[in-house]
Amino acid sequence: MKLVVIGAGVVGVTTAYALVRDGHEVTVVDRAAAPALGCSYANAGLVNGLTAAPWSAPGIPATVLKRFWRHDAAYRVRLRPDPAMAAWIVRFFGNCTASRTTEIKTQLRRLSGYSLGLLQELRAAHDLAYDQRTDGFIYLYRTAKSFETAHAAALGVDDPTVRPKALSGAALVEIEPALAAARVSFAGGLHYDRDETVDGRLFSQEMARADVENGVAFRFNTTATGVLVERNRVRGIRVAADGATDDLAAEAVVLAAGIESVDLAAPFGLRLPMVPVKGYSITLHMTDPSALPRHAMQDAHRKVTLTPLGNRLRIAGKADLAGRDRTIDRRRADTVLAALPDLLPGARWHGEPDYWSGLRPMTADSLPLLGPTPVDGLWLNTGHGSFGFTLACGSGRVVADMISGRAPAIDLTGLTLRT
Ligand SMILES: Cc1cc2nc3c(=O)[nH]c(=O)nc-3n(C[C@H](O)[C@H](O)[C@H](O)COP(=O)(O)OP(=O)(O)OC[C@H]3O[C@@H](n4cnc5c(N)ncnc54)[C@H](O)[C@@H]3O)c2cc1C
Structure with a gap:
C-alpha cells in the first residue's frame, strides 16, 4: 500500500x-x-519502560492549584479563554482518582514494556548508536516519608520483575558515586535498572x-x-x-x-x-565527563531530571499549559538549571548551555x-x-x-x- x-x-x-x-x-x-x-529534539531522554506513570494522580490537583501561577512551579497554567484547554483541564482532574490512576498505569505500561523490548531489538538489528545508557534510572526522595510512600507503591505492582531496588545512605552513593557531593541529603532512592536513556535527536x-x-x-x-x-x-x-x-x-x-x-x-x-504542554531542557557540555552521573536521576521534590548523554548532561523539567507558545522563558528555564547544584555542585561545563523548549502533545490521561x-x-x-x-x-x-x-x-x- x-x-x-x-x-x-x-x-x-x-x-x-x-x-x-x-x-x-x-x-x-x-x-x-x-x-x-x-x-x-532535546527532551529528558528517559525510556521509562517500567516506570511510565500518568501525570494525573491523587494529590496532583492540590499541587497544581497551590502554585500554578508561580514562575518556579513544576506545573504552570496561563489562564486564557480557550475552551479546548478548559475541557482538557476538567478531564485531567477527573483522571486524578486512585482507581483511574491504576487503570491508566496498567494501560500505559502494557505499551511501554512492549515498546522497550522492540527498541532493544531494533538497536541490535541496526546497530543504532544514540548516546544511550541501559543501566537504569533513579528516583530520589528527600524525606523518609516520601521515600517510604513511593517504595510501598512500587512494591504494590503485581509483576515482581518491575519492582525497583530501594537504596539509602552508603548503598545509594555506591551505585551512584556522583551523589557523594550532593548538597541536599536524600532519604533514599528507587533504582529501576531496566529503564534506559536516549538522546532523542x-x-x-x-x-x-x-x-x-x-x-x-x-x-x-x-x-x-x-x-x-x-x-x-x-x-x-x-x-x-x-x-x-x-x-x-x-x-x-x-x-x-x-x-x-x-x-x-x-x-x-x-x-x-490533546493540548500542548511546554517543557524545558538545558544541555551542558561537561569539562570533566568522568564527573557525570552514571544514571539518569530525578529529584522527586523538584520534578527535574538529570540525564547523562555521552559527554553531555541534560537537565529537564516543567510543564506549562500556555498554548502553542514555543518561546524559551529564560527565567523559567533557569529554575530547571537551579536543580543542578543541589545534586552535582561540582559540575563544570564549557561553552554556553543549550536552552531548549518543546511542546508535548499531551492527552488528559x-x-x-x-x-x-x-x-x-x-x-x-x-x-x-x-x-x-x-x-x-x-x-x-x-x-x-x-x-x-x-x-x-x-x-x-x-x-x-x-x-
Ligand atoms: C521537557 C521535555 C522532556 C521530555 N522527556 C521525555 C522523556 O524523558 N521520555 C519520553 O519518552 N518523552 C519525553 N518527552 C516527550 C517526547 O519528547 C514527546 O512525546 C515526543 O517527542 C513526541 O514526538 P512526536 O513525534 O509525536 O512529535 P514531534 O517530535 O513534535 O514531531 C512532530 C513532527 O511533525 C512535524 N509537523 C507538524 N505539523 C506538520 C505539517 N503540517 N506538515 C509537515 N510536518 C509537520 C513537525 O515539524 C515535527 O517534526 C519530553 C518532552 C519535553 C518537552
Whole structure:
C-alpha cells in the first residue's frame, strides 16, 4: 500500500520503519529540514519502560492549584479563554482518582514494556548508536516519608520483575558515586535498572537512517496543508514546499505530527483531545565527563531530571499549559538549571548551555491516540505527551499492524481514538 506519514519526530520515524518492514511504500513528510526538530529534539531522554506513570494522580490537583501561577512551579497554567484547554483541564482532574490512576498505569505500561523490548531489538538489528545508557534510572526522595510512600507503591505492582531496588545512605552513593557531593541529603532512592536513556535527536536520526536503508522516502521542508479525502476515503495529502503546492497520492495517511495533528484532524470533525504542554531542557557540555552521573536521576521534590548523554548532561523539567507558545522563558528555564547544584555542585561545563523548549502533545490521561479514525485510511499515532520515546517503537508497530490488517500483539484498551 502507498502510505504517507506526516511528521518526522520520533513517532513518525518509528512508524515509517514498522510500515516499510511490512512491505508498504512509505513517504515521510515534515515541514522541518531534518528529523526530530520538534518535540523530539532535546527532551529528558528517559525510556521509562517500567516506570511510565500518568501525570494525573491523587494529590496532583492540590499541587497544581497551590502554585500554578508561580514562575518556579513544576506545573504552570496561563489562564486564557480557550475552551479546548478548559475541557482538557476538567478531564485531567477527573483522571486524578486512585482507581483511574491504576487503570491508566496498567494501560500505559502494557505499551511501554512492549515498546522497550522492540527498541532493544531494533538497536541490535541496526546497530543504532544514540548516546544511550541501559543501566537504569533513579528516583530520589528527600524525606523518609516520601521515600517510604513511593517504595510501598512500587512494591504494590503485581509483576515482581518491575519492582525497583530501594537504596539509602552508603548503598545509594555506591551505585551512584556522583551523589557523594550532593548538597541536599536524600532519604533514599528507587533504582529501576531496566529503564534506559536516549538522546532523542540522535535516536530519531538513527531511525531515519534505518528507514532510508529499508526504502522509506523523506520529504523535508514540506508542509502538509491538509489530508485529501473523497467520499470518506483518503486519497493523499496536499503539501506546500518552496512556495508551491502539490498533491501526494496515498491510500493511507498516518498523523504523527505531534501537537499539529490536532489541526490536520480537525477538518474531519475529529477533535483530538490533546493540548500542548511546554517543557524545558538545558544541555551542558561537561569539562570533566568522568564527573557525570552514571544514571539518569530525578529529584522527586523538584520534578527535574538529570540525564547523562555521552559527554553531555541534560537537565529537564516543567510543564506549562500556555498554548502553542514555543518561546524559551529564560527565567523559567533557569529554575530547571537551579536543580543542578543541589545534586552535582561540582559540575563544570564549557561553552554556553543549550536552552531548549518543546511542546508535548499531551492527552488528559497521558495515553496516546493510536489507530483508525472514522475516515477510511486516516490513521493516528499521536498524543504521546511525556512518553514519546518510551512508547514510540511499540506505537509504530501496533499502528502498522492495524494498517496491515494484523491483530496487534498487545491489548489496546484505552489507547485508541478518544474524543
Ligand atoms: C521537557 C521535555 C522532556 C521530555 N522527556 C521525555 C522523556 O524523558 N521520555 C519520553 O519518552 N518523552 C519525553 N518527552 C516527550 C517526547 O519528547 C514527546 O512525546 C515526543 O517527542 C513526541 O514526538 P512526536 O513525534 O509525536 O512529535 P514531534 O517530535 O513534535 O514531531 C512532530 C513532527 O511533525 C512535524 N509537523 C507538524 N505539523 C506538520 C505539517 N503540517 N506538515 C509537515 N510536518 C509537520 C513537525 O515539524 C515535527 O517534526 C519530553 C518532552 C519535553 C518537552
